[in-house]
Amino acid sequence: MSQLCEIVGIPRSSYYKWRNRKESENEKFNKVLLPMIKCAYEEKNGILGYRQMTMKLNRQFHLSINHKRVYRLMGILELKSVCRKKKENYVPTTPEITAENVLNRDFKSLVFGTKWLTDVTEMKYGLQSKAYLSAILDLSDKSIVSFVIGHSNNNELVFRTFDIAHRAYPNAKPIFHSDRGFQYTNKMFKKKLDDTGMTQSMSRVARCIDNGPMESFWGMFKSEMYYLQKFNTYEELE
Known part of the structure; x- marks a missing residue:
């Protein structure tokens, strides 16, 4: 043992102190925690990162562990x-209408129908085909107010999403926040907002964080329902 300690460059006293120490x-x-983490990871097919893992363990087992501990383990x-x-793919366009960032990253909402976020995301299927999903999210409970999937990222996709939301909640007059995509800077879309009494709000140029909760929703949605599967046809994806 003396020779081994000499080889690794530690005193014998340190070795015996380590050997006789009590586990904290x-x-x-x-x-x-280690087997609990492994089981939860396998249960969710590897979806969980350390933050989601922390939330799952704390909720399921009534713990109060820190995400840093989970990250290490x-x-x-x-x-x-x-x-x-x-x-992120940003394609610059010349907007017809622009609006101030009225929402101003104030993502807190206690009442349904007061703050709505919207966006369009792209999904692929088959070999080279693409589909587009448009959705509106309410900030109070993070629920999806309406959504439409289509073959093209165009005005019709966004307008239909808006019309479905308005028909479902005709009395809602929220701050309606989006990025500066061509559909939202369209004069016809601005008229829809004005006719329903909604207040238009837009993210600043190239500032995805201004629409953060919507981006977070897309990330979670794709992680849990899209990336782990393969879709051969539009019908499968739909």
């Missing part, structure tokens, strides 16, 4: 979320 409560708890187990990051 934290270390004991970590040994309990997932590193020990070499577990990472299989979800891929969303690619």
